[in-house]
Amino acid sequence: MRIASLSPHARIFLVLVPLLALLPLVLPTYQVTLANNIGIFALATLGIVLLTGIGGMTSFGQAAFVGISAYSTAYLAIGTDLPAQLGWLGGSPWGGLLLGMVLTLAVAALLGALTLRLSGHYLPLGTIAWGLSLFYLFGNLEFLGGHTGLSGMPALRLFGISLDRAESLYYLIWALVLLAVVVTLNLLDSREGRAIRALRGGQRMSESMGVNTFRAKMVAFLVSAGFAALAGWLYAYTQRFVSPAPFSLQAGIDFMFMALIGGVGQVWGALIGATAVTFLKQWLQDWLPHILGRTGNFESIVFGLLIVVLMQRMPGGIAGWLARHLGHARKLAPSAQPAPTPVEPLPRRALPAKGEAILEVRGVTKRFGGLVANNDISFDVHAGEILAVIGPNGAGKSTLFNQLSCVDRPTSGEIRFRGRRIDGRTAREMAGAGLSRTFQHVKLLPTMSVLENAAIGAHLRGGKGVAAAALRLDRREEARLLDEARRQLGRVGLGQHLHAEAGSLALGQQRILEIARALCADPCLLLLDEPAAGLRHLEKQALAELLKRLRAEGMAIVLVEHDMDFVMGLVDRVFVMEFGEQIAEGVPETIQTNPAVLEAYLGGVE
Template sequence: MKSRYLPVIALLLLVLAPLVLPTFQITLLNYIGLYTLVVLGLVLLTGVGGMTSFGQAAFVGLGAYTSAYLTTTAQLPEWLQWAAGSPWLALLIGLVLTAVVALLLGAMTLRLSGHYLPLGTIAWGISLYYVFGTLTSLGGHTGVSGLPSVELFGIVLDKGEKMFYLIWAILVVAIVITRNLLNSREGRAIRALKGGQLMAEAMGVNTFRSKLVIFLISALFASLSGWLYAHTQRFVNPTPFGLSMGIDYLFMALIGGVATVWGALLGAGILTMLKQWLQDLLPILFGSDGQYETIVFGLLIVLMMQKAPGGLFPMLSSLVPARFRQRKEISINSNAESLPRRELPKSGQLILEACEVTRRFGGLVANNNMSLQVHAGEIVALIGPNGAGKSTMFNQLSAVDTPSDGEVKFLGQSLKGKTSREVASMGMSRTFQHVKLLPTMSVLENVAIGAHLRGNKGVLSSALHMEREEEQRLLKEAAYQLERVGLGEYLHEEAGSLALGQQRILEIARALCSDPCLLLLDEPAAGLRYLEKQALGDLLRKLRSEGMAILLVEHDMDFVMGLVDRIVVMEFGEKIAEGLPVEIQTNPRVLEAYLGGAE
C-alpha cells in the first residue's frame, strides 16, 4: 500500500468512528485526542528543543478555567461582559491569557540550564495548580460545573460523539502546523537547540527566541486542550491539572517517542488504554484495595525506557521492511531565484584586527597582548603547539568569548558587547575545532542553517506553509554550496553518517551559506585525505581570488605552507612570530617552539 493513501484512510476511520463504536470507546478516543494535543507541544519543547517541562498540565488548567469562569459567572467585571457565556470568545481570551503567562514564565525559566529548568517548571506548575484550587471565584477545590456546550455552525456539540469531531479536527490541524513548522527555516533553528546552540548562534540564530517560540506554542496547545476538555466534561476542578498529570504527559511523550510527531499520538493512545486495562484487570487479580495499577504501570515504564529509550514509534518504524520505507528527500527547485550576495570588500582592505587582546581565566592568562590583522583577499594562518591559546584567541575573534583587555575590530567596528549572532550578521562565519552538526538531520538541512540570516519568514508563515518560495531559495543556496565543496552527492544523507573529514567540509559549506566576507576555519584539514586536502586548498584559493578574507588554525604544516599568505605563530598565549611562510620556516623561535618540537 502506498503511504500517500494512509492519511486518507486514517481520516476516513476518524469520520466513521463515532458511527460504529460504543460511547465508552469514543470517550477514550476523546481523551487520547486531548492528551495528544498537549504531548504534541512536549514533542516540540522536550523532544526537539531539549527542554524538560513538568508544568504543561497547568497550561491545560489555564485554558479550562478561563472558559469555565467566563461562561458560568453570573456577574462578570464590566470590561469582560462582552465575552459572557460564549465558549468561543472564552477560547480567544484563554489563548491570549495563556500566551501572556507563557511569555512571562518563559522569560524567567528558559535561561535556566541543567536540572534547574525542570525544577523551575515544577515550581510554576504547582503554583498555578494551587491558584486554581484556592480562588473562590474558580470554585475552589469543588470546581465549576454547568459549562455550556460548544455550538458550531448551528450544531450543539452536547455529546461526546459530537465533540469527537471537533477534538480530532483541531488535533489534525495542530499536527499539520507542527510538521510544517519543523520542516522550515524556523524549524531548523528549533531543531538546532538540542545539542547545537553554540553553532546555531554562530550562524545567526537567536536561540533564546527559538526556545520562547516553542514554549509558547506548547503552552497554547495545552490551553486549547484544556478548553476542549472543559466543554466536553462541562465541569472542571483542579485535580487534572496538577503535577502528577504533568508527569503523565511526559510519560506519554517518552513512550511514543519524544522526538516524533506521530509518537505523541502513539504515546497518548498507549498510556490511556494501558491505564484503563490495568484499572479493570488488576482489581480482579489482587482485590479492590490499593492502587496496584500505578505500581505496575511504573514498572512497565522503567522496563520500556531500558528496552526502547527512544520510544516505541522509532522502534516500530525500524521493524518495517526496507521496501515499504520511503526515503525522505527534500525537493529542491532548481528554478528558484538565487539569494542576493554580499558585495565583498576591495582586495587589501582591513577586515579583522585584534589589538593587544588579553584573556584571563582567574589566574591563568590564555592570551596575552595578542595582535593580528586579516585583509580582504588574504589567507592568514594562526599556528602554534597544543595549548598555545589558539582556540581561545579564535573565540575572542568570533565574539564567542569576550577579551579581558584589548579589542577586536571587524570591518572597522569594535566587537565589544556584541554576540556571535550579531557578528554573523555583519559578515563573519566560522567552523569549529570539534565538529558541531546535527547528526540526525540531513546534510542539506545542516548546511541550510548557515543561510538562516538570509531569510526573514517567521513562525506564522512557516506554520501555515506560506514560506515555500523563500525556503526553496535557501535550499537551493545550500545545495549550491555543497556542490561547491564536493559533497553534492550526499545532500539527503544523515550528516552523522559522513566520515569526519566530510563533516569538516560540511561545516565549511554551512559557513559559506551565510555569504560571509570573512571565514574563520578551525583545523579544516584535520581528518582529510590527500586529495581532499588538495580540493580544499583549491576552494580556499578560489575564495581568496574572489576577495574573501580567511583566517585558519591548522596543525598540518604542509597544507599551511603551500596555501597561506601570512602566518602568525603563538606560544604560551603570546605571539612569537609573524611573516611569510618562507620566513616562518626559518625562524629559530618557531623551529624551537613548534616546527622542531614535540606537539
Template sequence: MKRLFSGARPIWIFLVILFALPVLPHPLHVPEYWITLLNYIGLYSIVALGLVLLTGVGGMTSFGQAAFVGVGAYATAYLTTQFGVSPWIALVVGIVMTAFVALVIGAVTMRLSGHFLPLGTIAWGLSLYYLFGNLDALGKYDGINGIPALSVVGLSLASGRSIYYLIWVVVLVSVVSIQNLLNSRPGRAIRALRGAGVMAEAMGVHTAWMRVIIFVYAAILAAISGFLYAHLQGAVNPTPFGLNHGIEYLFMAVVGGVAHVWGAILGAAILTILQDYLQSLLPRLLGESGNFEIIVFGVLMVALLQYARQGVWPFVARWFPRGPRARAPEHAEALPRQTKPAPGEPLLVVDRARKEFGGLVAVNDVSFEVEAGQIIALIGPNGAGKSTTFNLVTGVLQATRGEIHFRGERIDALSSREIAKRGIGRTFQHVKLLPTMTVLENVAIGAHLRGSSGVWRSLARLNAQEEGRLLFEAAEQIRRVGLEQHMYDEAGSLPLGQQRILEIARALCCDPTLLLLDEPAAGLRYREKQQLGELLRRLKGEGMSILLVEHDMDFVMNLADRLVVMEFGTRIAHGLPEDVQNDPAVVEAYLGGVE
C-alpha cells in the first residue's frame, strides 16, 4: 500500500498544482498571461489526445483535425449568435454534426492505407477550411463575432481565469475516457489495428468499423476543443482551422509521445510555450518579423525522429506511476460456450480448393477432411502450398474455385471475422502478438467475439462486469496451456516457444470447435517441441479438433491421426502416418529420391 501511494504522489502533486494556480494568493499570484497560456495548452491537449488514439494507437495519420475544431467552433458561434440558442445546446448540436461529418469522411478515408491516408486527411481538411471561409452565413473570412460567454450553474465564465477550470476538467475527463477505452475489449482491438490487423480480423474484430469509430471520437474531442475556444475568444474566423494548425496538432502529439496518453498534454505544453517564446525572441535576434519559429520546429522534428521517436514522455514517465494494467478477477461468471460436435462428425471439408496468383497455381485442387476429435496434419516441404491452403480455410485468401465447408456450411466466400464467429480459431506461421501488452491482454483479444460492450460504454467504464468475465476466461486459457506464471508479463519478453503457446491460448479463448495451427513448431528447440506436442495431445483429450500445418514430419508422426502431404500446391499423399511415411512420393518430396 505504501508503495502504491508513493508511486502515485507525482501525479497528485501535478493535479493539485494545476488546479490551484488560478487562486494562489499574493505574492504567488499567477499573471493572466500564464493563465491564458495554460488555457491554450488545455485546448490543444484535447485535440492532441484524439490524435494519440487515432495516430499513436490506431496507426492512422491525420493532418485534418483542425477542421473538426472548426466545426465545433462554428456550430456554437452560428447557433448562439444567429438564433440565441443556449451554448450547451449548441455543444450537443456541434457534437452530433461533427460525428455525422466524421462518420461520412471516415467511411471513405479510413479505408485508405500508406501515404494515401494522410493525403486524404489533407484533402478533406482543406475542403472544410475553404468551406468556412466562403459561406456567407459564417461571415466568410471575417468570421463570426459576439459569441456569448459560457455560464455554469449561474456562474459566468467570461474571463480566461474563470473558464480555466472547465477547460482542464475536460482535458482530464478526456484522459480518463481514453484510458478506460484502451483498457477494455474494444481498446485491445484498437491497439491491434497498428501492425496486427490480420490477427485482429482472425479474432473477430471488425477492423474497418473500429477505425471509423476512433476517427469519430477523435473528431468529437476536436469539436469540443473548438466549442471551448469559441467561447474563450468570443469570436471565430477560419484562420485557426487550416492545414497549418492541423500539422501543429499532430506535431504536438509526436513531440509529447504519440503512443502515450499523457504525452499529448506534455507535447501541447512544450510546443505552446516554445512557440510563444520564439515568436518574441527570434524577431529580435534576426532584426525582422516573420514566423521563424517554424524553422526551429522543423529542426526539432528531425532531431526528435532521429533520437527520440517515442517522444519526450518516456523520459518523463519515470517520475509518474505506470498506467493501470488489466488484471483477471479470482471469480467471474463463465462465458457461454458453443455446442461441441460428436466424435467422428465431419467438421471441415475441403473440396478441390484451388488458388491462383496470376499464372501461378499455389494450391492445385486440394481435397481433405477433418473429423471431430482428430488431429490432422497438413505437411510438406517449404513452398508446398500448406500455408496458402490454411489461409483459404481461414478466409485470409479467397479460393479461385472449389468449395470449403465447415459443419455443413459453405465458408470459402466468408471473411476471417465471419469464419471466426462460426468456431474456427487459428494461430499464425509468424507469431502475431502485441509485444507491449501483457500475456493476459493478448489472450483476451481472442475472446473479442464473446463480448458485446462497445466503444461508448467502455469510455464511461460501464463494461466492468463483462470485462471481468472476458479477463477471467483469458486467465483460464492461460492456465490451460501452462503459462500462468507469465500472465502479467509483457508478451514481447517471452521466448519464441512460449509466444507460440500464447497464440494457442488466444485461439482457445475464441471457444473454437476447430483449432488451426500454422507451423507451431517452427523455430522451436527439441524440448519446446516436446512440450508443444504434450499440449496438443492434452487438448485432443479434452475434445478439441486440430488441423496442423507443419513441415517437420518427425514432430507430427506420433501426434497426428492422419496426414495430408502436399508438394508444389498438389496433394501427393494422405492417410495414416505409418502409411504416408513409406509412400514413395513422400520420400521423393522430402529426400529428393532414394537409390
C-alpha cells in the first residue's frame, strides 16, 4: 500500500507508533512516569472529545468516573476486608477492571437516563453536583480509607508478567490509548457514529430520519464513561495508591480544559491536550511562585484565561488549528472514498400498488390557544400521485405539514398512513413506516460530507450496533448503506459532489441533497417542504423530472410550494388553503380559474 493512499489518521499512526515505542528507551524514568500520566489523562480526555466535541454534550464528571474505577480497582487489589460476595474478585486486576467498568457504566447510565432527554444544561449541572457528592462520599466512607485513601496496592500482574516498573506500564497504557483512538475512529465512521455526529445541531432532522437521538446520546456518554473507567484502572495501578483529591470536580474541569486546548472536535486533540496541559502546568508550577512570591493553585488563573481566549479566538483548539493549516482538514475515513467493488444493494420496501390511498386526512383541526391554524382539513393522496398544497403566507400550510410529518399532533381529526392512524405518533416511528421528508429551512450537517449526510437517511436500513462498528464488523453493511447513498445522490444529480462538505453546496443543491437523504430511507410517501425555493431554472426542471420519475415508480408525493410555474406543470392535484381553511381542490387547470383561489391570491375584483 502506498503512503499517499493512506488516510490522514493512518499516516499519523505510522509516525506515532514507532515514536511512542522508542520513547522509554531514551527517556529517564521520571519522564516515562510523566508520559504514563499523560496517557491516562489522554484516555479520559478522549471520552470528553467524543462526548463534547462530537456529540455536543458537556460533562464535568469525567474525573469522578475515573475515581469510581480507580477506587474499585484499589479496593479489590488490596482485598483485605472484602465482603464475602466480592471475595472471588479479590486480588485480581481483571476483577478490578470488571467492577470499575460495571460501576462506572451503571452510574453513567443512571445519570444519562435522568439528564439526556432534557435540554443541554442539565447534564453539566447534574455531573457537577454528582461529581461533588461523590468526592465527599470518597472522603467519608470508612472502607475506602476516608480522606487518606487506600494505599499499599500490589503491582499489576497480567498473564504472569509483573508490570511494576514505569517502563513496562508505559507500553500497556499507550497500547490502550491507541486502541481507544482506533475504536473511536471506527465508531465515528459508521452508522451509529453518524447518529452521534448528527447530535450537534441535527437532532430534529435525525429523529425524522429514524435516529433515536436519546440512544445516540447515551451511547456517546457510556463510551466516554468507559474510557474514564479504563483510565481509572490504569491510574490505580500506576500510583498504587488512591485518595479523593485527584477525582475532585477540579480534576473534572481539568479534563475538559485538556480537551478544549487540544482540540475538542478531533480525536487526536485528546492526546495533544493531555500532553500540552501536563507540560504547561508543570512549567507554570515552577515559575508562578517566583513571579507571585507565594505558592498556591495559581496556574488555574492562567488556564482559565487561556480557555476564555481559546473559546473566543480558536474554538478548534490546537488540533483544529493544525488540521486547518496542514491542509487536510476533516478528511474522511477511507470507506468514504469511491466504492472499490460493487456491493449487493439494500433490500427495498414493497411499494404499494398504484392508486392505493397512502395518506388519508380527515377533519384535521389544529388550535393554538384561540387561533385556529387548520380547520377541518380533509384530503387523500394516492400512490403514484403528486399533490401540491398551496396558499398565501399564513394559510396554515406549515402547520399542516408538521402534522402530516408527525412533528405536531392535531387537536382533532385523524390522519391515516396506509390505513394506519398516525396522528400522535412520533416522527421517528413514521420514518420506519415509509414516510420521509425534507425541511423548509434546510437541515444538513454542514461539516459532514454530502455522502454521509445522505447516508443518515438510510439509518434504519442498517442494524449494526456500536460494538460491531468499533471492531469493524459492520463493513459489509456500511458499504451497502454508502452505496445506496451514492446511488440516490447520483439520481438527484449530486454524483460529482459526494465528498464535498455539505455546507459548501449552494442552497439549491442543499435542497436537492435533502431529497436524496429522504430517498435513502426508501419511502413510499415523500413530504417536500418548498423543494423549489432557491433553485435556478435548470435545477427546477431537473427536480421536476426527478419527481415525475418517482411518481412513475409509484411514490406518493406531497409538496408545499409557492412557485406556481413549478407546481402547475408538475402535480396531479392542487389543494388550496387560506386562513386555515380549505378553499379549493382539483386538477391544476380548474384551480387556475377557480374564483375563490384568484380572490385569495390577487384580492377581490370590485
